[in-house]
Amino acid sequence: MHDMTAANLRSAFGGECMAHTRYLVWANRAEQNGFPNVGRLFRAIAHAESVHATNHFTELRNEVGALLVPSTAGFGIGTTSENLQGGIEGETFEINELYPTYLETAKFQGEGGARLSFHYALSAEKIHAAMYTQAKQAVDGGKDPALGPVQICEVCGYTVEGDMPDKCPICGATRDQFRTFA
Ligand code: FE2
Ligand code: FE2
Ligand code: FE2
Secondary structure, three states, X not given: OOXXXXXXXXXXXXXXXXXXXXXXXXXXXXXXXXXXXXXXXXXXXXXXXXXXXXXXXXXXXXXXXXXXXXXXXXXXXXXXXXXHHHHXXXXXXXXXXXXXXXXXXXXXXXXXXXXXXXXXXXXXXXXHHHHHHHHHHHHHOOOXXXXXXXXXXXXXXXXXXXXXXXXXXXXXXEHHHEEEEO
């Protein structure tokens, strides 16, 4: 694998692992503060981030060894509104800068597997930013947002509220490959 794509996969792996944990911390906080649906949203999206981390790690199967991994991570445990804002900012950075750049580099270097892994993540992060934005509007109005079941594709991390789709619109996975957070 080309060095730059390997470094980008490692960095993205680090970022996704940290987002996963950060969202679980913020889920606990939301539940403690009387926002159970925000808690469930953070838990569902945390799972999607672990799907992304797993995909990136799997693409690195032939890049063996211990390395320092530089990644951006947002810190802080604030109010639920502040934590949702933190989620929006992290996802927006991934959507506008990180994943498009990594995706184009993988494309340029002919790294098909990495390209797909970045494409899956980028597609899901767009949905995450929108869901956090909607949730924050409710929280800022003093309410826990209405939230149906949240479905996560175990293959690509695609995230959707409501009924399970027959087929994942991003990767084509079937219903048995979804996990429901209800
Ligand atoms: Fe992600
Ligand atoms: Fe995300
Ligand atoms: Fe999928």
